[in-house]
Amino acid sequence: MKSQRLKGDVAVVTGAASGLDRGIALELALNGATVACMDMDDANNAETVKMITDAGGNAFAVHVNIGDTASVDAAFKEVFDKTGRLDILVNGAAVSRYTQLPECTDEEWNFVININLSGVFRCIRAAHPYFIKSGGGRIVNISSTSGRSGGTWSGAHYTAAKAGVIGLTKYCANYFCKQNIRANAICPGPADTPLTATADPKSIEKMLAAIPMGRKATPEDIAGAVMFLVSEESNYVTGITVDVTGGRYMYNN
Numbered sequence: 001m002k003s004q005r006l007k008g009d010v011a012v013v014t015g016a017a018s019g020l021d022r023g024i025a026l027e028l029a030l031n032g033a034t035v036a037c038m039d040m041d042d043a044n045n046a047e048t049v050k051m052i053t054d055a056g057g058n059a060f061a062v063h064v065n066i067g068d069t070a071s072v073d074a075a076f077k078e079v080f081d082k083t084g085r086l087d088i089l090v091n092g093a094a095v096s097r098y099t100q101l102p103e104c105t106d107e108e109w110n111f112v113i114n115i116n117l118s119g120v121f122r123c124i125r126a127a128h129p130y131f132i133k134s135g136g137g138r139i140v141n142i143s144s145t146s147g148r149s150g151g152t153w154s155g156a157h158y159t160a161a162k163a164g165v166i167g168l169t170k171y172c173a174n175y176f177c178k179q180n181i182r183a184n185a186i187c188p189g190p191a192d193t194p195l196t197a198t199a200d201p202k203s204i205e206k207m208l209a210a211i212p213m214g215r216k217a218t219p220e221d222i223a224g225a226v227m228f229l230v231s232e233e234s235n236y237v238t239g240i241t242v243d244v245t246g247g248r249y250m251y252n253n
């Protein structure tokens with residue numbers, strides 16, 4: 001365990017079965033939170049729970065398909081029924097498709113938007129009544145540098161969804177601020193996870209060349225920023241987007 005800064009908090013992390021979100025779930029648990037690991041990949045999600053419990057943390061797995069309202073509503077009810085509270089929501093689950101706009105079908109566009117943007121909306125809507133019952137909440141939405149820069153490497157649907165996540169975050173920060181609910185977004189730089197495994201290696205190389213710190217992001221890099229945004233150190237911080245990119249966002253030469 002690292003600290004008890006989040007002791008007593010119940011956190012939902014979507015996408016916890018893999019990659020950056022697994023690292024975030026682990027970090028929140030190592031700092032005292034009870035973490036509901038939500039994902040549709042039950043086998044890998046069980047592995048995340050085992051990693052957390054082996055490390056001395058508290059976690060349990062909850063199956064969800066964030067593309068489906070009934071599944072999301074049932075998953076959040078399950079968390080609240082089990083723990084009696086909800087304090088933190090990290091919206092990490094997402095998909096990638098590398099089709100560019102001219103070749104993108106309506107079906108693929110709708111699929112990516114339904115998971116990467118509408119899925120975040122569904123989880124916030126489902127979490128909201130439980131935040132109210134718990135006296136407040138902290139939301140961290142995982143966007144992407146693409147949503148800030150208009151990046152083309154991951155396709156128009158991914159970029160549009162991630163830009164939408166930033167707008168949704170600001171809306172939530174404004175709308176919920178009187179309810180003691182904060183909302184912030186994080187834009188990770190490129191990381192080696194299953195999400196990027198099928199990306200064009202040339203576009204990854206190009207992105208890497210534009211990172212002043214000269215390396216990809218790790219789950220620990222992203223989890224550190226999440227920890228700040230869910231802890232009391234950021235009590236007066238809401239509606240911001242944090243670039244965790246090794247300086248890529250300021251790259252201009």
Ligand SMILES: NC(=O)c1ccc[n+]([C@@H]2O[C@H](COP(=O)([O-])OP(=O)(O)OC[C@H]3O[C@@H](n4cnc5c(N)ncnc54)[C@H](O)[C@@H]3O)[C@@H](O)[C@H]2O)c1
Pocket residue numbers: 014015016017018019020021022038039040041064065066067091092093094095115142143144145187188189190191192193194195196
């Ligand atoms: N890896 C990167 O380079 C990178 C860069 C910028 C932003 N991001 C963002 O970081 C977040 C985590 O990405 P990652 O790279 O760790 O991805 P990942 O593919 O390793 O993990 C994503 C997880 O989401 C889950 N998921 C997908 N669809 C789901 C659904 N409908 N319902 C429930 N779970 C679902 C998957 O099962 C998986 O466990 C995502 O929001 C991603 O867009 C990643």
